[in-house]
Amino acid sequence: MNRQTKGVLLAAGGASLWGGSGAAAQYLxxxxxxxxxxxxxxxxxxxGILLTAISLAHAPQQVRALTHQRRNVGYLLAFAVLGMMNSQLSYFLAVKYSNAPTATVIQYLQPVIIIVWLAFAQRQWPRRIDCISIVIALIGTFYLVTGGRLNTLTLTPVALFWGLWCAVAAALYTLLPQSLLKRxxxxxxxxxxxxxSGILLIPSLFTIPWPHLSSGDWWLVIYIIVGGTMLSYTMFLQSIRYISPSVTGILSAFEPLVATLLAVTLxxxxxTVAGVxxxxxxxxxxxLQAIPMQKILNLLGLKHHY
Known part of the structure; x- marks a missing residue:
């Protein structure tokens, strides 16, 4: 198996496991x-325990540096609360109040939110391709939320709120750890x-009644933890070693695809047609964000700034 094939299989497999966890949560x-x-x-x-244990086994110096330097601890706490915990809670709440396909797709408004944020932060207009992406995303959101009719909503207000907040949280999840991931x-x-973030949520385990789950339900919980979190993330990270980030970005579309197929069939x-x-x-x-448009234009001899 060559490097390209291995990278594609890892990226598609990781995204598919993510999508499957959304459908599993919807069922539960x-x-x-x-x-x-x-x-x-x-x-x-x-x-968190499993991934940290793996990190301690393979790169203990990295864990020590992240936990013993005050600046790193501050960045890590911000990422844990505003990025990790925020995105996980909002995504599952969006699944609960709508369904796995809708929550997963709305989460993909994340690139648009990042584009708008960077435009304000850097005080410059987005690229032409970014503006096109924003317009397409807004039209797509209109169809998904209203079914193409101005006088109706296909989502409840609470489902719409958590779906949109899920996209904001996903943007924070992407932006906040950048300085740490560089080092x-x-x-x-x-x-x-x-x-x-899991430790911060431990008090809730003592105040919320434990659910009544069958053995099959517990297997779904285990899948969400191991397959939909640990394996999916490590597979997706490993894929970047073999294929470019732009290709992994495109293959991430397997997440909503799998979530939709499982939710519809099982x-x-x-x-609705409008929702699709x-x-x-x-x-x-x-x-559009994953395709290296400027490189393509340069190859064609065009100099437009996209």
Whole structure:
């Protein structure tokens, strides 16, 4: 197996496991009394312990540097609370109040939010391709939320709120750890962030009644923790060693694809034509941001700034 094939399989596999965890959560929310906060707390604390243990075994100096330098601890806490915990809770709440396909697709508004934020922070207009992405994403969101009709909403206000906040949280998750990821191993950074955010949520495990789960339900919880968190993340990170980040960005579309297929075929989730069109338009923005447009134009002999 060559490097390119290995990278593609790792990226697609990691994204697919992520998408599967969204569908698994949707099933648990609709058939059991499981709490969103309880599920996120158990997911983060368990995955955080496992990933941090792996980091300690392979790069203990990275973990020591992240936990013994005051500046690093500050950045790590901000990422753990505003990025990791925020994105996990908002995503699962969006799944609970809507469904896995909708929550996963709305999360893909993240690149647009980052574009707008950087435009304000850097005080300069976005590139032409960024402006096109924003327009396409807004139209796609309109179709997904309204079904193409101005006088109706296909999502409840609470589902829409958590879906949009999920996209904001995903943007924070991307932006906040940048300074740490430039200096330290990504597995150590994210493992510690999961561990810290999981520890912060431990009090909720003593105040929220434990859910009544069957053995099959517990297997789904284990899958969400191990397959949908630990394995999916490590596979996706490993893929970057073999293929370019732009290709991994495109392959991340397997996440909403798998979430939709599982929700529609196994859970009976219904998707309208307008919802499908809106979802595809939002996902298109990911492709536009991942494609190295300027390199393509340069190869064609064109000099436009995209």
């Amino acid at each position: 929310f609709s058939t059991t009394d499981i709490s969103t906060t309880w599920l996120v707390a158990v997911r983060l604390i368990t995955a 330290y191993d990504a597995l150590a950074v994210c493992g510690l962030a999961m561990l810290v 859970l009976g989730t219904r998707m 069109v809106g979802s595809l338009m939002i996902l298109l923005t990911t492709f």
